[in-house]
Amino acid sequence: MDAEGVGGEGETPVRRRGQGELEARVLSVLGGASEPVTAAWVLERLDAGLSYSTVITILTRLHAKQAVSRTGRGRPVLWEPVANEAGLAALRMRRLLDKQSDRDAVLSSFVSVLSSHDEELLRTLLADSGPDAPGTTPDRPER
Template sequence: MDTETAGDGRETPARRRGQGELEAQVLSVLGEATEPVTAAWVLQRLGSGLSYSTVITILTRLHAKQAVTRTGPKRPVLWQPVANEAGLAALRMRRLLDKQSDRDAVLSSFVSVLSADDEELLRSLLAESGPGAPAAPADRPEG
């Protein structure tokens, strides 16, 4: 079992990370890079007692989620963020929405539970997106 050392020298069980927390940390570290970097570079900057294989696993998962890119088969493999933490959350939201059979109901339910400030921000962002943005569901032709 993984342990951490408390301030008084006692070993305590390691705190379990929240879902996505390690991915967010890796993305944050990648965001500090000025060019594509190796997994070893990421591991060194995380400095949290993780193994190299754990970092590779997280980077591979982020790659599958299209949140990072990686170089081809040459070694060493270099990693670069495509999305920051907010972008990763947006990708997750989009994937969840894409899995739903009734997108209109999901979006309607989502909007109905937004705070007034969040609803105003969403309206503002939609207005800013302009004419080149995808059509809203009500604007789509029936098919």
């Protein structure tokens, strides 16, 4: 092995994909579909040199994260997005928050590091989704 621990002399190290990069690409492909599609359809459009089993694994992980839905019993299984890339990031953030014992401290810390633009956007979004907003239900009683 060479000094970098990857490949031999003269070989270019293979770049590891960032966490969630493939999931985001799969969601993007699914988002371009006009109806639920098969994993083979997704694979054809990814153009990433992936195997069919890798695509199935990614779709299954997205399904576990509730970012995609799966229809059909038996074959073929059809997939469609429930969340886009932003929705997937929001799901990740929510899962991280759910794991914390002191949610108030985590949220306070998060808000304290936002840019002024992001803070204003968050205030607007919260105001728009207040208790009287259509389709909302409070998670806990008001204090």
